[in-house]
Every structure is written in C-alpha cells, then in structure tokens.
Amino acid sequence: MRQSQLFTKTLRSAPKDEESINAQLLIRAGFIHKEMAGVYTFLPLGFLVLRKVENIIREEMTGVGGMEMLMPSLQPKKNWETTGRWDDLDNLFRFKSFYSKNDYALGPTHEEIVTPLMKRYIVSYKDLPFSIFQIQTKFRDEKRAKAGLLRGREFIMKDLYSFHATEKDSNEYYEKVAQAYKTIFKRVGLGDITYYTTASGGTFSDYSHEFQTLTESGEDTIYTVKGKKLAVNQEIVKEEKTWFGVPSAKLKKEKAIEVANIFKLKTKYSKAFGLQWRDKKGKVQDVIMNCYGIGLPRLIGAVVEVFHDKEGIIWPENLAPYAVHLISLKGTEKEADRLYDDLVKQGVEVLYDDRDVSPGEKFADADLIGIPKRLVISSKTLEKDSIELKMRNKVKGKLVKIEKVHESFKKTI
RNA sequence: CGGGGCAUAGUGUAACGGCAGCACGAGUCCUUUGGGAGGAUUUAGUUCCAGUUCGAAUCUGGGUGCCCCGACCA
Numbered sequence: 001m002r003q004s005q006l007f008t009k010t011l012r013s014a015p016k017d018e019e020s021i022n023a024q025l026l027i028r029a030g031f032i033h034k035e036m037a038g039v040y041t042f043l044p045l046g047f048l049v050l051r052k053v054e055n056i057i058r059e060e061m062t063g064v065g066g067m068e069m070l071m072p073s074l075q076p077k078k079n080w081e082t083t084g085r086w087d088d089l090d091n092l093f094r095f096k097s098f099y100s101k102n103d104y105a106l107g108p109t110h111e112e113i114v115t116p117l118m119k120r121y122i123v124s125y126k127d128l129p130f131s132i133f134q135i136q137t138k139f140r141d142e143k144r145a146k147a148g149l150l151r152g153r154e155f156i157m158k159d160l161y162s163f164h165a166t167e168k169d170s171n172e173y174y175e176k177v178a179q180a181y182k183t184i185f186k187r188v189g190l191g192d193i194t195y196y197t198t199a200s201g202g203t204f205s206d207y208s209h210e211f212q213t214l215t216e217s218g219e220d221t222i223y224t225v226k227g228k229k230l231a232v233n234q235e236i237v238k239e240e241k242t243w244f245g246v247p248s249a250k251l252k253k254e255k256a257i258e259v260a261n262i263f264k265l266k267t268k269y270s271k272a273f274g275l276q277w278r279d280k281k282g283k284v285q286d287v288i289m290n291c292y293g294i295g296l297p298r299l300i301g302a303v304v305e306v307f308h309d310k311e312g313i314i315w316p317e318n319l320a321p322y323a324v325h326l327i328s329l330k331g332t333e334k335e336a337d338r339l340y341d342d343l344v345k346q347g348v349e350v351l352y353d354d355r356d357v358s359p360g361e362k363f364a365d366a367d368l369i370g371i372p373k374r375l376v377i378s379s380k381t382l383e384k385d386s387i388e389l390k391m392r393n394k395v396k397g398k399l400v401k402i403e404k405v406h407e408s409f410k411k412t413i
Numbered sequence: 414c415g416g417g418g419c420a421u422a423g424u425g426u427a428a429c430g431g432c433a434g435c436a437c438g439a440g441u442c443c444u445u446u447g448g449g450a451g452g453a454u455u456u457a458g459u460u461c462c463a464g465u466u467c468g469a470a471u472c473u474g475g476g477u478g479c480c481c482c483g484a485c486c487a
Contacts, residue, residue, distance in 0.1 A: 012437060012449070013425050017479050028424095037479065089487065090414095109487055143414060143485060151486085208487095219486095263487075291487085330446045360448040367448090378447060388447095 001044075001322070002340075003353040006030075008043050010365050021217060022301040023148025025313050029368045031321075038145025038153035040297065045369065048321035050156070053296050054135055056187045056318060057158045060180040064173075066133040066160050071113045073137055077103035079112040083272045091140040106139035111291065114161050115269040122287055124278045125165050129173065133160035135296070147217065149301030150257060160292040165277060170288045174264060177292050181211055181260055184294070188303060189316025194259065195231035197222055208263045212256035217305045220258050223251035231256075257302045265289040313370030314392050322351040324409070325371040327362045329378035336377045339387070339405065348409045367392070373413065377402070389413055 008030030018024050018034070026032045031046030042050050058068065077094070080086035086094070086105070093106035107113065114132070121127065138157045145153050160177065164170035178196065185194040193214040212222050212231060224231045225246050232251065242248060267286035270276065275287045300319070307314045317323070324343065328336030333354070340352045351371060353362050359378075366374050376388040376397070387405060390397030404412040 009423090009438075010449095011424055015424070015479095016426095017419080019480065034479095085487080091486070111487080140486085144481095144483095146481085258486090261487085265487095293487090327447095356446095358446055358448085358450055360446090360450080363448045365449085376447075380447070 001351050003351055004355045006044065006351075008045065010368055018148065020147040020150065020301075020305075021308060022150065022304040025304055025308055025368070025370075026148065026301075029312060029365075029370070032149070038142060038151065040149065040152065045321045046300075049300055049315070049319055050296060052319045052321075053188065053299055054156075054158075057184055057294060057296070058135065060184050060187075061133045061158065061160055064131070064176050064180045066131045068134065069132050070134050070136060071107070071110050071117075073107045073139065075105045075107050075113060077105060079116060080105050082116075083112055083269065085112070091142055093139045093141045108138055108140045109291075109293070110134070110136075110159055110161070111265070111269045111289075115273045115275050115289070118163060118287070119273065119275050122163060122275060122277055125280060128163055128165040128277055128287070129169050131160055131162035131173070131177075133158060133292075138295075147219070147301070149297040150217075150219070150305075152297060155298065156296045158294045158296065162290045162292075163275075164288040164290070165279070165285070167288060170264065170290055174262065174290050177290075178209065178262060181262070181292070181294070185211060185213070185259070187318050188299065189318065190259070190303065190306065193306065195222060195224060195256070197231040197233055207266075208261065210258050210262075211260040213259045213302050213306065214254050214256050215302065215305045216255055218255040218257040220256050222254055222256045223248070224254055225251060257298070257305065259299050259302050260292075260294040262292040263290060265291055308370070311364070312368030315370045315372055317372050320370070320372050322349045322371050324348055324350040324373045324375055325353065325366045325369065326350050326375045326377070327353045327366060329359050329362075329376065331379050332377045332382060335382060335402070339375075339377065339402065342406050343409055346409050375405075 010030055011028045014024035014028050018027060023034070026046065027034065029045065030043055031049065033041040033043055035041055062068065077086055080092065085092065089108065092108055094103065096103055135156060135158045137154060139154050142151060142153050145151055162170070162173050162177070164173065182191070182196070185191050190213050195212045195214070197210045197212050210233070212218070212220060220233070222231045222233055267288060269289055270287040276284050277287055278284055303316065303319060304313055307316060315321070326336065326340055326343065336352070336354065340350060343350045351369070353366065355362070370392055372392050374390045374392065374397070376390070381387050381399060384399060385402055386399040387402045388397045389400050400412060
C-alpha cells in the first residue's frame with residue numbers, strides 16, 4: 001500500500017472527548033473512527049488488524065473442530081420470550097418495526113437462535129457432539145459504553161457453541177477450547193499477561209471462566225497467585241479463605257481487562273427450547289451446551305493498551321496491519337519504488353510512505369501507526385548500498401545491504 | 414440507571430453581554446527534506462430549541478450529544 005493513496009490521515013492530537021489510550025492512539029493513527037458512543041468504524045488500517053485477529057481466532061476455532069457459520073443479528077421477540085430474556089436481559093436492544101409493528105431484538109449473543117436451530121439437526125446420540133462458531137456483529141444496549149474499543153454497543157464477536165450428550169464430554173471439550181483460547185492470546189502477543197480465572201458469575205462453581213489480561217486500564221480486579229499462572233476474581237476472594245493453597249490475603253491484587261468469557265450452559269437453553277437427543281435405548285435426554293466468546297474489538301483495544309509508548313502503538317507482529325513500513329526520504333524515489341515493487345512481489349505486507357512530506361513527519365507517523373519493522377531508504381543509506389532497519393520496539397536501527405533485501409526480505413530481515 | 418463534567422472550523426484552543434480569533438490540517442504557488450520545515454495565499458466554526466436583551470458563543474430554561482466515577486456487564 002502506498003501511503004500517498006491511503007485516504008486516512010494521522011492526527012497530531014487526540015479528540016478531547018477520548019480519554020482511553022486505545023481510542024486516542026487508534027483514532028490518531030487512523031485505524032478507527034467513532035460514529036457515536038461505543039460504535040466505531042474500522043478504517044482500512046484498523047480493518048487489516050481486525051482481519052488478522054479474526055483469522056487467528058478462526059484458525060484456532062477450526063482447530064478444535066468448530067464449524068463456521070453465520071446467524072442473523074435481527075432476531076424475533078418470540079425466541080427471547082421463550083428464555084425469559086426479553087424482559088430480564090437489561091442490555092438487550094429491543095425495537096418495533098415501523099411498518100409491521102412486530103417486535104425484534106438485535107442479537108447480543110445467539111443462544112436464542114442456535115438452540116432452536118439445532119432442533120432440526122440433533123436427534124440421536126449419533127449427532128453429538130459437535131460445535132459451531134461465527135464471527136459476527138453483536139449489539140448490546142450498554143448503559144455506559146466506555147474506554148474506546150473496550151466496551152462498545154456494537155462489536156464483532158466470535159461465539160462458539162458446543163453440543164454434547166454427556167457432562168464428561170462437555171467438560172473435556174470445554175478444557176480443549178480453553179486451551180485453544182490460551183493459544184489465541186499467545187498468538188496475539190498477550191500470552192504472558194493473560195490469566196485464566198474462575199469467574200464470579202452465577203454460583204461459585206466451574207460454570208464459567210474468564211481470560212483476564214493484566215493492564216492498568218482494566219476495569220476488573222483480579223488476584224493472582226504468585227509463581228502460578230492462576231488468578232481469581234475479586235468476588236471469589238471474598239468468599240474463599242484459600243486459593244490453590246494460598247491464603248486469600250497473600251494474593252496479589254491487579255487490574256485486568258476481561259478479554260474472553262466461556263460458560264458451561266448445561267441444559268439451561270436446551271430445556272427452554274426442548275433441544276433433546278435419544279440414546280441407544282431410545283431414551284430422550286437434554287443436550288448439554290457450552291458457549292465461548294471473544295470480543296474482537298476489545299481484544300484489539302487491550303493489545304493497544306498493553307503495547308504502546310509515548311509515540312504511538314507498538315503492534316505485535318501477528319496483528320500489525322503491515323509487516324514493514326518502508327520510508328523513502330528525498331531523492332530516493334526510484335530506489336524506493338523498485339524496492340517496494342520487489343517486496344510486494346515477495347509477498348511482504350508493506351506500507352510504503354511515498355508522500356512528499358518532511359522526514360520528521362514520516363518518522364512520527366511511523367511511530368504512531370506502530371508497524372513492527374521500519375525500513376528507511378535515504379541518500380545516506382544508499383551511499384553504503386544499504387537501507388536502515390529499525391524495530392518499532394527498539395531505539396536504534398541498523399544498516400542492511402539493499403541487494404540482500406531485494407533478493408529475499410524474509411532471509412535478510 | 415445515580416453522580417460529576419464538557420460542548421466554538423476536520424483536530425486542538427481563544428474571545429468582558431458588543432467585528433468569532435489563533436495553531437495544526439486541507440487547497441494553490443515558491444523554497445525546503447534524517448525526527449512533526451519556511452514564506453505567500455485560500456478554505457472552513459459558535460450542538461439544537463426557546464427565553465432575557467438594543468445586542469447572546471457568552472446570561473436563563475429545556476432538549477440532544479460526548480467524557481469520567483459508580484452501579485450493571487449472558
């Protein structure tokens with residue numbers, strides 16, 4: 001991508017109505033645009049990041065056997081009445097059609113769609129187990145949208161639903177997906193600071209777990225167990241005296257963002273909709289369900305909250321919109337064009353700053369946008385038949401022979 | 414939903430109740446090019462509705478929007 005063609009511009013200062021770091025940096029750098037509180041447009045740069053996250057999640061969900069599909073956001077009132085959530089779920093978007101006067105919900109989650117749907121397909125023990133997932137826009141009428149991408153009213157979520165005959169199978173699969181989630185957080189660069197916690201929701205049990213990423217801007221408080229990759233939610237600390245043999249008083253208090261949440265739904269929804277299966281003797285039993293969610297924008301927001309400095313974003317390699325930011329300084333247009341074409345041919349994702357602006361502006365924008373590798377080509381570097389490579393997370397760069405980069409970027413850098 | 418705050422050009426910020434100004438951005442021209450360059454010139458704004466007043470960005474009332482704290486968060 002030639003930066004001169006990119007229609008978004010960077011902003012020197014953040015809009016004054018954004019205080020969260022993720023929103024400030026993502027808006028300034030031109031990744032997102034706020035349409036209203038809790039609702040953002042993903043601009044070209046942001047969309048590339050979104051696609052990266054999406055593909056990582058897709059790979060891992062497919063890896064645990066999830067079959068991808070797509071369910072509707074627009075949903076009938078009836079299904080929500082069946083589970084009682086039309087009245088009980090306070091952040092459910094509900095509205096009436098102007099013409100037909102029918103009531104609709106905008107899906108905040110999809111148990112009300114997927115459970116009755118599966119009645120068509122689940123009949124006998126032979127049909128179980130399996131899981132499906134989608135990556136789709138959710139709507140939640142949050143009383144208070146906040147912190148940029150961390151809590152929106154419209155956001156893209158990956159939701160996986162699994163269907164089982166037995167509790168044992170359900171529990172085993174639950175663990176399998178939890179492992180896949182750990183891999184996802186590792187791949188997006190948050191592995192070291194993301195904790196698998198027992199959630200506070202509902203009964204104190206193993207019904208539900210959260211993945212909490214440590215960061216100062218987090219809205220949750222968790223207690224971590226020293227030396228172990230374990231953490232507990234605040235509410236549970238109050239209820240329990242010890243946790244994995246550690247006295248509650250000795251747990252370390254930390255702030256975190258809830259980046260994912262998984263639930264054992266048991267038979268709650270299958271009972272509501274009559275989703276059942278027949279065993280070998282023909283006996284009818286309720287299907288056991290689990291669900292597993294990750295909010296994509298929130299995950300991106302969390303990554304920015306964790307990886308940034310004064311100058312801007314520092315993308316983990318797997319999420320960066322481009323692998324390389326190629327910057328050409330005055331008088332090197334020909335060489336830079338040639339290198340850009342070669343890199344594109346080699347399949348390298350490159351943002352090429354070919355704009356006619358001052359070097360300082362190019363460097364400042366590169367730092368703000370936060371692509372991991374920066375290549376600068378200038379008359380200085382060309383004197384040494386070289387190009388300067390600087391990593392976004394390092395202070396100093398180094399010279400690399402330009403011919404080698406022409407031959408193979410991957411082998412050289 | 415309770416509490417607090419804010420609303421002026423694309424962005425950031427000024428203006429006693431009396432001509433809406435500055436910077437950045439954007440456009441044009443010239444010069445400049447290793448850490449947000451300089452000159453000339455152009456462009457664009459008072460959240461909405463009422464009220465008070467000779468006169469309102471400014472005062473009053475209401476609406477709307479946004480931010481923050483709390484509550485909530487399948």
